[in-house]
Amino acid sequence: MSPSTIIFYLLAAVIIGGALMAVTSLKIFRSAVFLLFSLIGIAGLYFYLDYEFIAAVQVIVYVGGIVVLIIFSIFLTHGSGEDMKRPHWIRAVYSALAAAFGCILTMFYISQYTFTTSGKPAVEPSAGNIGAQMLSTTGHGYILPFEVVSMLLLAAMIGCIVIAIKVKIPPHELLAEKTDNDSMEMTEPILANTQTEI
Amino acid sequence: MNDIGLFHFLFVSCALFFIGVYGFLTRRNLITMLMSVELILNSVNINFIAFNKFLYADKLDGLFFTIFIITIAAAEASVAIAIIINLYRNHKTIDVEETDVMKF
Numbered sequence: 001m002s003p004s005t006i007i008f009y010l011l012a013a014v015i016i017g018g019a020l021m022a023v024t025s026l027k028i029f030r031s032a033v034f035l036l037f038s039l040i041g042i043a044g045l046y047f048y049l050d051y052e053f054i055a056a057v058q059v060i061v062y063v064g065g066i067v068v069l070i071i072f073s074i075f076l077t078h079g080s081g082e083d084m085k086r087p088h089w090i091r092a093v094y095s096a097l098a099a100a101f102g103c104i105l106t107m108f109y110i111s112q113y114t115f116t117t118s119g120k121p122a123v124e125p126s127a128g129n130i131g132a133q134m135l136s137t138t139g140h141g142y143i144l145p146f147e148v149v150s151m152l153l154l155a156a157m158i159g160c161i162v163i164a165i166k167v168k169i170p171p172h173e174l175l176a177e178k179t180d181n182d183s184m185e186m187t188e189p190i191l192a193n194t195q196t197e198i
Numbered sequence: 199m200n201d202i203g204l205f206h207f208l209f210v211s212c213a214l215f216f217i218g219v220y221g222f223l224t225r226r227n228l229i230t231m232l233m234s235v236e237l238i239l240n241s242v243n244i245n246f247i248a249f250n251k252f253l254y255a256d257k258l259d260g261l262f263f264t265i266f267i268i269t270i271a272a273a274e275a276s277v278a279i280a281i282i283i284n285l286y287r288n289h290k291t292i293d294v295e296e297t298d299v300m301k302f
Contacts, residue, residue, distance in 0.1 A: 023221030
């Protein structure tokens, strides 16, 4: 076995092992850390294929962004060190059977298929080439998806702030007060509103 | 690089995808379900990169798809976590079995 083969199998073992532990571990924080290892292994796979830019993006966005966000939300929503509920065994068995069957079927069809390569000379996947094609308006440029995705990110950012912002009055209490106001005599609704705001 | 071909990468990504599916089906916690979705998206990314590398090395299209998937996954994860935190604030739980206010 050549060294590159050994490196590939090591990366594959890290990815698959980390993913398996991430979906089966009962401690949610350990689950997040195993997900981190799996994502780092995927970044290593991109390095292995000489796609350094994508590997860097993977490390920055997934490892540095999403996993940290997930760990923060775990801290905000879970007590430390308590186990999650074990999944019901019938559900676990049927899910494992479905996943294993689908995996075997897909692998079978992949191994039966013969892929044809384009056979043209390779383009260097450098950051310069990627940037030139991404911002190009002619030919096969990706300027329109780039702009759409930037709008999507802006919308997601504003949406996150709107969703997660802490309102003064919780919504169910606001609803209860509104129904209370409705049930009262409707003489001074303006005064009632100002009272709820205070 | 001689003996490691496209099929190895496709098998890794296939295994990763179905591990994610298993996690999505068994987990009853919203954050771990989100983690399973991230695994599924990453398996798709491996597929795109492997196809681009081994079949269409003269183009960069698979790479762009991967970049956009990563971007949209980041947006999706942030919105999902905002919803989860808001849900936890109102219901004190993020278990999917117990958050059934809208269910009739």
